Amino acid sequence: MTLHILALETSSSLCGVALLSFGDAEPALRVLEHDATAEHAERLLPMVDALLSQAGITRSQLSAVAFGQGPGGFTGLRVACGVAQGIGFALGIPVLPISSLLAAAAADFALQQAQGGQGIGSEGEVRVVVQDARMQEVYMAAYVAFADQEETAWLQIQEPVLLSAGDVGIWLDQAYARRPGRYRVLGDALQAYPGLNELVVGREAVELGLPVRADAGTVARLARQNWLAGRLTPPEHAAPVYVRDKVAFTTAEREQGAGGNPRAQGLAPAAGSGASAELAIVPMTEAHLDQVADIERLVQSHPWSRNNFADGLKAGYRALVAQRDGHTQGFFMLMLAPDIAHLLVIAVRPGEQGKGIGSRLLSCCEHEARSRGLPAIMLEVRPSNGKALHFYQSRGYRLLATRKDYYPAGDGRREDAYVMKKELAPPEVARNVAGMGERAVS
Known part of the structure; x- marks a missing residue:
């Protein structure tokens, strides 16, 4: 039996889709990519259809859909997550969220291994991913690769955080003090902020990696590992990872x-x-x-x-x-x-x-x-927002699931989100939708 995992990655300007087929034969990977800003929403679905057509399969043959869940560009993350959820809901298949920073680390690792590099094992080098978050900031996380039977597994030693680009050096010093060893800094922030290169080159036991970004092919490979390990997510629980929680005011x-x-x-x-x-x-x-x-x-x-x-x-x-x-x-x-x-x-x-x-x-x-x-239409709402809950329920929206720790709640705390959904009548049944005035523009 052949399984097919569709992967979507839109956390940066790179819009990519990949199809990984495996099972009866050797894994086969197909990839389509387009690099441009603010075009993900219009390009992603046509790229999916084109890729499936190339492979000669339909959406109904998909076993799961994976997506790069960030951190990354706010809009891009919403696009990939929303499309993955839509496909998951429609086909009744699981979703596989993959950290976009982990995907960048894995891409760098694969390139290094192809070039004969070392670094596998519990004492292997720490890959520090720095991705451009704009405004002189970076999204950062750190991982170590190690051999797990025939696969390369990953240990996260720093969860994704948002840092000033100038603070990466401070983090490296503190991390080395806690965990001496080899460090390799990689990611597209090395191109966005040339000063980062100087921070890396001037430190002992720290080497400069590649300015890579997450790509759909790597997301697909990591998703296959999660599939084989049974780490599956229902569509209603899929969510982007945002680390820029500074959206409220003191x-x-x-x-x-x-x-x-x-x-x-x-x-x-x-x-x-x-x-x-x-x-x-x-x-x-x-x-x-x-x-x-x-x-x-x-x-x-x-x-x-x-x-x-x-x-x-x-x-x-x-x-x-x-x-x-x-x-x-x-x-x-x-x-x-x-x-x-x-x-x-x-x-x-x-x-x-x-x-x-x-x-x-x-x-x-x-x-x-x-x-x-x-x-159908779906939305999220805070459980503490009783007024909004009553409003949606009165309009026919029903509770579908709960997303744990979805919303920032101040003081470093998080609040769950209720996922609500409403099934919509076909257009011919609902031509006279209440409240749709002539001035509504379609």
């Missing part, structure tokens, strides 16, 4: 104008406009982002940033805003995966809540999904 920052600040209140409709003014639902554009980000900061303890919304627009996510008298009162952003829609974020300005805007926006989400033939 009290001092709020006093200086960040977060739920007075200037956001100044964006409310002008006096006298009245709640009865017509509400228009229009596509979100760059011009709306300041007001969208202000609403988000007012209603979320750990809000998306303006850049997160900008990245979502570039990635092709469907996003609409509710406007009255030219002022944004609410919004949503929706990812349309191949077999399911994923509501990423939805919010209404506090002073406008309870006036039906949220219901209008949610109806628009469902219309967008239905119009593209998608059978």
Whole structure:
């Protein structure tokens, strides 16, 4: 029997898909890649279809779907995870999340071994992965490869963290003090921040690796190991790994104008406009982002940033805003995966809540999904957000699963997420969806 694992990797500008077939014959790997920024959403699914066509198989023959779960670019991680979940839900197959930093370490290891390098064993060198996180920061993790029967296994000695590029040297010194041995620093941050090369070259027992990134082929190979070991994940439990938890504001920052600040209140409709003014639902554009980000900061303890919304627009996510008298009162952003829609974020300005805007926006989400033939829509919500839970339940959303430690909750703590899902009626059954005004733009 031949098994087929589809792998997706979009944590950097490299958009890749791979198909690893194994079982009755020697493993066979097929890969398609495209390197470009902000094109993952439009390219990933056509690349999947092209790869499956080359292999002469259909989606129904897939045994599992793997994805690079990050850390990495916010938008790219959402794309790969959402597509993997959609395929997993539709086919009833497991998902295999793979650390993108581990994939980079494994890619470097394979290249080094092909060139005759050493480093296998419990006392082998530590591979320190530094990937560009922009803003003079890096995503970093560290691993050791060791032989496990006929496979190469991995021991994680530093979980993924976010560091200033200039602090990598400090980490190396501290790590060496705790664990003397050989260290090898690798990753695309070596190209993004040339100063890192000087930090590495000037340290004893530390060598310079390759500026590699995670790739779909390596994700597929690591996923095969997880498959053989029975480390499988239900689609509803798959989630990206984010380490940039600094998305909330401290009290001092709020006093200086960040977060739920007075200037956001100044964006409310002008006096006298009245709640009865017509509400228009229009596509979100760059011009709306300041007001969208202000609403988000007012209603979320750990809000998306303006850049997160900008990245979502570039990635092709469907996003609409509710406007009255030219002022944004609410919004949503929706990812349309191949077999399911994923509501990423939805919010209404506090002073406008309870006036039906949220219901209008949610109806628009469902219309967008239905119009593209998608059978269901899913979302995550904090268990502590009782108001949101009641809202979704009243609209037909049902609890599907719980994701452990999904949300940041402050002070280094995490909060679970409830995964909710609603089955959607076909378009012909739901042509008159409540709340879909003529001004909604498709």
